Amino acid sequence: MNYTLPSLPSLNAGEEYNGTYNETVLSNNSRSENDSGLTLGQYIWHTSLFLISIFGLWGNGTVMWLLAFCLKRTPFTTYILNLSVADFGLLTVVFISRICLVSDFLTYLADEMLVLIFLFVYTTGQFLLTAISIDRCVAVHFPLWHRCHRPPNMSTTVCASIWGLSFISPAICFTLFLADFDVYIIEIIQFIANGFLCLPLMTISTLILFVKVCFKSHQRKRGKLLIIVLLALFFFIIFSFPINALFITVYILDSNPPSFFQYAFFYAYLNSCINPLIYFLVGRQKRGRPRRNMKAILQNAFKEEENLQEAVDAPVETQL
Secondary structure: OOOOOOOHHHHHOOOOOOOOOOOOOHHHOOOOOOOOOOOHHHHHHHHHHHHHHHHHHHHHHHHHHHHHHHOOOOHHHHHHHHHHHHHHHHHHHHHHHHHHHHHOOOOHHHHHHHHHHHHHHHHHHHHHHHHHHHHHHHHHHOHHHHHHOOOOOHHHHHHHHHHHHHHHHHHHHHHHHHOOOOOHHHHHHHHHHHHHHHHHHHHHHHHHHHHHHHHOHHHHHHHHHHHHHHHHHHHHHHHHHHHHHHHHHHHOOOOOOOOHHHHHHHHHHHHHHHHHHHHHHHHOOOOOOOOOOHHHHHHHHHHHHHHHHHHHHHHHHHHO
16 A cells, blocks of 8 residues: 555645645645745635634633642543643644644654654543543442542543553654654554544443433433533544544555545544533523633533532541
């Protein structure tokens, strides 16, 4: 199979608008033959990604700051904080790649570094959402254990383990790249493995939580927290399916769909921006009530977890 990954097709996706796909590295991206440099379509594409990146960086940066320094830390917000860091890192890669492409400053080494960082943070975000979905399913089906017997630092340990495991594959790829080996196939396999491992678990967890929320009346009291998880999982499944299907098509079916690259990675970028919007929409007050700032909105969105944790700790301390 003659295939070269153009800097993760994601970073080069959307460069072609005439139904053909240019299989070259980022440093040789297609330019118009006139003196204007980028075509109108390419300018629109770059501008769209700039706007998405800026919006996502602002949203995830705000969530990171508030959860890290302004709000009480809980096991659930620990997951959310790490997820925001992963999304912030992915959008930073997108932002830098756009600047480098427009300025024609992206070298082959810098291209590969951006690819590996993208792989690192995208894999981390996918694993974190999988851990969040499993954690919520355990909380719903085994509430007593989850409230009273779960190790207090379990969320921190899980997040640290996920960051460490996600770093292994990019580190191996970078080492092989320096040794002048072709690492594109390893990157493709990593995306396929992520899809086969995470998507089924997240899909099953989403269905379980959806059934609990919609058909079990006593679960509706925890509405906001579970709604946040359900929406985050739903959008990730929808937006991640194209990128996993893309690499399965490229590697297993030996096919290279031209225009599917830009849509698959555009959805991946968009997914990294959507979680702060979910927190805002779910956590905001109803109409007729005074407006709140982002800190109060996040408190309202995650307060059920905090109140639940306080209610659990009180009887345990009484028994002691």
